[in-house]
Amino acid sequence: MSPIxxxxxxxxxxLLGVGVILSMIRAxxxxxFTDRIVAVNMISTMTIVIMCIxxxxxxxxxxxxxxxxxxxxGFIAIVVLTRLVIIRRRGQQERELAExxxxxxxxxxxxxxxxxxx
Numbered sequence: 001m002s003p004i005x006x007x008x009x010x011x012x013x014x015l016l017g018v019g020v021i022l023s024m025i026r027a028x029x030x031x032x033f034t035d036r037i038v039a040v041n042m043i044s045t046m047t048i049v050i051m052c053i054x055x056x057x058x059x060x061x062x063x064x065x066x067x068x069x070x071x072x073x074g075f076i077a078i079v080v081l082t083r084l085v086i087i088r089r090r091g092q093q094e095r096e097l098a099e100x101x102x103x104x105x106x107x108x109x110x111x112x113x114x115x116x117x118x
Contacts, residue, residue, distance in 0.1 A: 001057070006057075009053050009057050010057075013050055013054070013057075016049055016050050020047065023042045027043070037078065044070070044071075044074035051070070
């Protein structure tokens with residue numbers, strides 16, 4: 001490996017490491033749950049890129065397989081967390097409307113346009 005490529009790859013890993021630390025700060029500070037989900041997704045993506053760079057740097061082809069598996073698990077986790085947020089918000093809206101006594105759950109669905117691919 002040439003020295004230029006070596007320094008470039010190390011610089012990329014350092015920058016991505018700084019990005020991971022900044023994303024961890026965002027994940028902790030929030031302020032909303034969706035901010036935390038996006039931060040965790042960014043951490044996952046940057047970790048995958050770091051592992052791919054290490055695969056080139058160490059000439060270890062098996063790390064690419066680990067990256068693909070990690071990417072699939074990260075995607076599934078984000079989809080599940082997003083679905084939980086949607087269900088939680090919908091339940092919170094229904095409770096607020098039920099407490100105010102204005103509409104029922106069926107009225108809420110018609111006001112939102114019904115179930116659209118959920």
